[in-house]
Amino acid sequence: MHLARFPRLVLGHFPTPLEPLKNISALLGGPKIWIKRDDATGLASGGNKTRKLEFLLADAVEKKADIIITQGATQSNHVRQTIAGAAKIGLPTHALLEKRVSEFGDDYQHNGNVLLDHLLGGEIVAHLPNGTDMQLAMEAHANQLREKGHNPYVIPGGGSNAIGALGYVACAEELLYQSSQQRLRIDIVVHATGSTGTQAGLVAGFSATNSHIPVLGISVRAPKQKQEENVWNLASRTRELIGVPGELSRHAVVANSDYVGEGYGLPTEGTLEAIRLLARHEGILLDPVYSGKGFAGLIDLIRRGHFRQDENIVFVHTGGSVGLFGYRQVLAS
Numbered sequence: 507m508h509l510a511r512f513p514r515l516v517l518g519h520f521p522t523p524l525e526p527l528k529n530i531s532a533l534l535g536g537p538k539i540w541i542k543r544d545d546a547t548g549l550a551s552g553g554n555k556t557r558k559l560e561f562l563l564a565d566a567v568e569k570k571a572d573i574i575i576t577q578g579a580t581q582s583n584h585v586r587q588t589i590a591g592a593a594k595i596g597l598p599t600h601a602l603l604e605k606r607v608s609e610f611g612d613d614y615q616h617n618g619n620v621l622l623d624h625l626l627g628g629e630i631v632a633h634l635p636n637g638t639d640m641q642l643a644m645e646a647h648a649n650q651l652r653e654k655g656h657n658p659y660v661i662p663g664g665g666s667n668a669i670g671a672l673g674y675v676a677c678a679e680e681l682l683y684q685s686s687q688q689r690l691r692i693d694i695v696v697h698a699t700g701s702t703g704t705q706a707g708l709v710a711g712f713s714a715t716n717s718h719i720p721v722l723g724i725s726v727r728a729p730k731q732k733q734e735e736n737v738w739n740l741a742s743r744t745r746e747l748i749g750v751p752g753e754l755s756r757h758a759v760v761a762n763s764d765y766v767g768e769g770y771g772l773p774t775e776g777t778l779e780a781i782r783l784l785a786r787h788e789g790i791l792l793d794p795v796y797s798g799k800g801f802a803g804l805i806d807l808i809r810r811g812h813f814r815q816d817e818n819i820v821f822v823h824t825g826g827s828v829g830l831f832g833y834r835q836v837l838a839s
C-alpha cells in the first residue's frame with residue numbers, strides 16, 4: 507500500500523501525541539496504558555473524524571462538489587468536524603440530524619456540538635425522528651440539490667466508507683512509527699467503535715503492514731455480532747482499496763458490546779466513572795457517548811484481569827469532549 511497515491515487535504519495536526527497514562531495505570535494497578543491523542547487533531551476541537559475527512563473532502567474537491575451533505579445524531583461530533591473541514595476549503599455543509607436521544611433537555615438539543623455546528627456556518631436542513639433511514643434522507647436531499655443544478659457530495663454517517671477509513675489506515679502507520687521511535691511494544695489497541703470506520707481502518711492498516719497488532723473495539727451501539735460483521739465488511743473494502751491481496755481473517759475483528767448500557771448516547775455509571783477518573787487524574791476530557799464508554803470498557807476489563815500485567819495497551823482517544831456540554835444534566839448531578 508502507498509497512501510500518498512490517494513488525494514488528501516491537510517485539515518488537522520498530525521501526528522497526534524502518543525502519551526503514557528501514568529496515573530491511571532498506577533491507579534488500576536494493571537497493564538501500562540498509553541493514550542493516542544486523536545482528541546487533539548486540532549480541527550474545531552478535534553476528534554477522529556478529522557482523519558477521515560482529509561481523504562473524504564479531498565475526494566469531494568476532485569469531484570468538483572459545491573455542497574457537502576452529511577448526517578449524524580443531534581450531538582454528532584462527525585457533523586461538527588465535517589462542517590469545520592468543509593468551511594476550511596470554502597464549501598457549505600448541509601447536515602441532517604437524527605433525534606436518536608431525547609432525554610437530556612435543552613443542553614442536548616442546543617449546546618455542545620449543535621452550538622458549534624451553527625457557529626461554524628453549517629446549515630441544519632432537517633432534524634428527523636429516531637429510526638429514520640438517514641442515508642435515504644441524504645440521497646433525497648442530494649437529488650433535490652441536483653435538480654437545482656448543484657453537485658453535492660454525500661458523506662455517510664461517521665464518514666465511514668472505504669475512503670474515510672483510509673484516515674485510520676494512516677493512523678495505524680503513525681502508531682507503528684511512534685512505537686518504533688518510542689521503543690514501545692504495542693500489545694493491543696482499544697477504542698470506542700460506532701460507525702466502524704476507525705476500527706476498519708486500523709485493522710486494514712495493521713494487517714496490510716503485517717504488524718497484526720490486535721484491535722479491540724468497545725461498541726457504543728450495536729451488538730457484538732453485528733458490529734464485528736460491519737467492521738469486517740468495511741475493513742475488507744478498505745484493504746481492497748489500498749491493494750492488499752487475500753481475505754481478511756475474521757479473527758482480526760473483535761468488538762465487545764458489554765458496555766453499551768441502555769443504548770446509544772446514554773451514558774452508564776461506568777461511563778461517568780471513566781470520565782471523572784481521566785478528568786481528575788490525568789486532566790483529560792473523555793465524552794459521554796463514545797470515548798467515555800470505550801474507556802469504561804477498558805477499566806472493567808482490566809479489573810477483571812482480561813490483560814496481562816506486562817502488556818502495553820494503547821487507548822485511542824477519539825475525541826468528543828464538546829458533547830460534554832450537551833450532557834450538563836447528567837454530569838452536574
Ligand SMILES: *Cc1c(COP(=O)(O)O)cnc(C)c1O
Nearest residue numbers: 700701702703704796824825826
Ligand atoms: C464517531 C466517533 C467514534 C466512533 O468512531 P467510528 O469510526 O464511527 O466507529 C468514537 N469516538 C468519538 C468521539 C466519535 O465522534
